Amino acid sequence: MTPAPPRKGATRAADIPDEVLQALSRGEMQSATLAEGLALDQSELVRAVFPDLSPGALKAVDAAGELGILKRMARIGEVLLEELGAAGITQCGSHGSDTVRGWACFMIGAQSGLDVAARLAAIRPLADDAHFGVREWAWMAVRPHLVRELDTSIAQLAQWTAEPSERLRRFASEALRPRGVWCAHIAALKREPEQALPILSPLRADPATYVQDSVANWLNDAAKDQPAWVQGLCDQWLQGTPTDATRRICQRALRKLR
Template identity: 40%
Template sequence: MVNQDILNRKGARKVTDIPTKVLDLLNLGKIETVNLTEWLAINHSQLIEHSFLDLGISNTITSIVVDEIQKQKKPSTMNSIKIVGETLCKQFKNSPQFPIVFENLKNHPSDSIRGYVPYLISLNDELKIEEKLDQAKPLVADHHFGVREVVWMALRPDIDKNLLQSIKILTLWSKNKDGNIRRFASESIRPRGVWCKHIEVLKENPELALPILDNLKSDSSKYVQDSVGNWLNDASKTKPEFVIYLCEKWLKESPTKETERIVKRARRTIEK
């Protein structure tokens, strides 16, 4: 049993300040990370070695996954997560054990272990884009920021390859009652984004995303507002006239504090 002081911690600002007990529990998969510092501090090799056998993953496959992680020339958290998902995909391809392992990973108490699942979905070449998005939806709605960030980064290449079809699906998502799902509709197709490849079509034709953006122009969630503002700020770097026009239009159609906040964020590069 983990004591309440640990569960209710705020999280250290520096990796070196993370208490040893907390780091041990994180690497055992017993608790979730509470901030980016902890999320980046996870030793994925240790986490896997301590957790995978209980999830139905053999010692042999666990060793293969750990070996792949340790082959990295420039180790990073995001790349380690992708490597785990990619290796598990290869090892369990066409295996009758895969659905059980998938569910065990998806429902694990550790956000870091749940974070492997998006790549099990995105790298499965037998799934169509609508199937990938459908399988990923519970993870898109995950309460943990780390899982949510991994999901959009993992699925973004497939969304880019199937952009028009994805926009149709994400337009429906932009009306969802869950703010995390609405945020994904915007964040996953940002023209530039963060730590990811640009979506060239949207850099040159941002109007393609209007069915989604218009639904979110006065969203009640600041989490969604920030994403929409960032989306338009991305677009302003290639198509400033589009962003200027759309912001003026929105302010007339929807004179709310939410729209004003989005517009201010959207115009920050234009108004420098």
């Protein structure tokens, strides 16, 4: 199935037309907004995409519907990996539904025996996905593994800061935000945010606003615990003749301190 072109969607669940919600739940179109992605029926979607799943797997999927969205996605990813194996990752990863591709992210997250480099290599196509939602699921799915091997993860992600794709450069920053969104905080980076400088410093003048916003949000997170460090880093970055990008990052990073 070829992903549908972007469209303007509803920003509230109550405003989603029934025909759109039904098409989303059958995997016939992509969500255009976060509200649409959250509102679709994942149990129905699983049955539409994988009609031959075992009764036990379907029961587990239905039970996952009672969980919050992040845990729901993760649980369905686990169930699909158990049922379909690694081949299911390819099947989900190439599907036209962004939610199905999101399950592929969590299937990669659920795989055992992968080191950091292998897990990042596996998630890379999904981290570079054209859909905003899939890109978010990508970093959320592998973040727990990255945190457990923080030094290695920082070294690996530092290499992504030179990628031509702004989506991959943003992933490098977003995946290890100290506080993040919908995820557990990273205590080590709240205490010592300077550990992430191999990622942050190469992105301090990134030309893409998509990346700039992530770096600024990273520093804004850090400022909640280490405000003096963030202020000092921005002062350093602003010395001489900083680029417009650097000025924008620092302005947004310091927005709560001013």
